Amino acid sequence: MFTVLLKFSGNRGNAKTFMVDHQAWLQxxxxxxxxxxxxxxxxxxxxxxxxxxxxxxxxQSRVNEDPFVREDVVHAEIVEITPSKVDARLAFLRP
Known part of the structure; x- marks a missing residue:
């Protein structure tokens, strides 16, 4: 399981330009x-x-395809998590 942090860069002002494509990438x-x-x-x-x-x-390949990443609107950081204790409702996340 991973958490992807997409933190705004100095080009955050360009987010509007690429928002529709970013939303499609998310979908x-x-x-x-x-x-x-x-x-x-x-x-x-x-x-x-x-x-x-x-x-x-x-x-990483998928994240690199995000228009926000490609256009330097955000910097991406991927954090890997290996669940060891999980609520029953999220048991599907256990490796």
Whole structure:
């Protein structure tokens, strides 16, 4: 399981230009069953994604396709998490 942090760069002013394409990229991640959650980093710092069912290499490739990443609107950081204790409602996340 991974957390992807998408933190705004100096080009954050270009976010509006690429927002539709970024939203389409996010939707593909949900449609493919890779993204579980996406939301904002507050206050207005960027975004975060919870991802699973993907290798680190596959996720890095997917993140590199994000228009926000390609156009340097955000800098991406991927953090890998190996769940060891999980609430029963999230048992599907256990490796």
């Amino acid at each position: 593909r991640g949900f449609d493919d069953g890779v993204f579980l959650l996406a939301g904002s980093l507050e206050p207005h710092q960027g975004g975060a994604i919870l991802a699973h069912n993907v290798s680190l290499a596959q996720l």
